[in-house]
Amino acid sequence: MIKPVTQTSPLVELSNVSKRFGKVTAVDNANFSLSQGSVLTILGPSGCGKTTLLRMIAGFESPTTGNIRINGQPVQAVPPYKRSIGMVFQNLALFPHMTAGENIAYPLKMRRFSPQDIPGLVERYLDIVRLSGMGERRIQQLSGGQQQRVAIARALSFNPDLLLLDEPLSALDKKLREEMQLEFRRIQQQLGVTTINVTHDQREALVMSDEIIVMSEGAIQQIADPVSLYRQPSNRFVASFIGLTSLIRGTVEDAREGKITFRTTHTTLQGQASERFRFGETVEGAIRAEQVRISTDIKGAEGMDNILDGVVEQQIFEGDRMVYQISCPALGTAPLFVFDHDPSHHTPHAQGDRVVVSWKVRDLLVYPCQKYRVSNP
């Protein structure tokens, strides 16, 4: 029965998994695998199918088509209570009539751990989540962050093969959320448990994961490590979903491999593309706010490739940076977002100021404009 897990065999493997609810396709042909010990985040806007994907792995839903394998075994016929998976639920789903310790002991009892071992394990996991001595507390007596910790301990106490996190941090305020992200990371690294995390928070995904899957409308858009995902988004959706990105539409004028020249409302721009385009094809250029330089005159744009005139529409002070929204007559109505760091050293540009914006060709990524569906790797 027990198949030895080698370094190469993936712990979780999804092949051509789709889930339809009536006419709605929640998950469309998902393929990915996850190796032992890594942290995967499924990132996407609400309603993109990420939670459905997670619930199928947990066994609460079954795929309409396709296969899920855990430890190499198909799990189609395995009910959730027979899967070795711990899960932290969105609203935590702690058992309200039990104490913190009883919650943590519950999976141990249900999975028939020896009764002598249970108190020791409960203590150990209370310790891991830094709640030592709070085992007797009732759930209602704990703060939001402490309840999170109990939920983590309950999901981990029976040493599952896989840990699933269903946006458990979404209800917390920003400060506590960031604190808990680091806690998850610490506990995950301490125990080395393979983890799948679901979130709509790009920061959380970048902070917590070894690998990120971006989903939109049921389809996987890109699978990559955080750095590649940020630096080389594979399509327009990923480019605009992660980071603050301006999108500029145009038609292709010159389409040599790599460097694309395209015409926007009143100018031509050059950008980088990883695929071929036909002459006249509609494309969209994506440029990150931190790659655009803003200056008062042309001298500030030295060394840049694309240089445009613009007017400051709006400026937002964010403490460590200014965020400008610039309107460039050459780009038509599309707004251009610019980050300017260290604003205390120079006078910020005021609303209505005429400015020069510029960037390098390699930072303007060009994508086909039509709705993009990625074929799975």
Place this chain on the structure above:
Amino acid sequence: MIGSRSKGVVLWTIVWFDLLLLSLPTLIIIGASFTSGDIVQFPPEGFSLKWYSKLWLLDDFKSAFLRTLYVSIICTLVSIPAGTLAAIGLARYRIRFHTTIQVYLLLPFTIPLVASGLGMMIFFGEIRILGQLWPVGLALCIINLPFMIWAVSAAVNGLDDQLENAAANCGAPPLQAFFTVTLPGVMPGVITGALLMFILAFNEFLVSLFLTDARTVTLPVSIYNSIRSVITPDLAAVSVVYIVIAFIAVLLLDKLVGLELFLKSK
């Protein structure tokens, strides 16, 4: 701040007036039960416990009281599993004919008690159980079941809808998940509903009137029968017994569930 002050005065006047109006009948009947005279009157004439001791000696009342207790217990015992399972099922599972079942279960609310009483009398007569005591308990359970379902539904809706999934994820098979997680979770609702069912059955008059005869008469019917002949202060004493039982139920509710929770549940 004169406006808010006069608003306060008006509000408090209304509150006290309402409280007085609500409790006046109870206060009068409690007072009247301690009379030493031979007629029900308020203020009572003198003070004595003679009507209570007389009540104790009246076999009719005593046996009617025990029968009512029996009927109420049957009603409560049947309603606990029926109402709890129905409420959990309706709230938690995607069932076919969901709305139909819901309407059907709440139907007793909308049918006049005279109609249900008559209907059950005919039906019980047909299947030859009319005249026995236990069917009365069953009948009271049927007409009051919506209260049980309502109480448990409020508790189910207060639970996290992923609780059963969480139990399954912890390794609990469905039946075990039900007994270790769902049922304890809705227990406040079950207790509330059960006490409510008991009190309602204990007080029920109209349907009982249809279903009982001289041998199976319950306390409310028995009281009704005696006010048709002669009104003596022992009736006031019986009423006080009722008040005490209701009061005990409320105390129990507060001890077991907490009144706050009960009042908050919709």
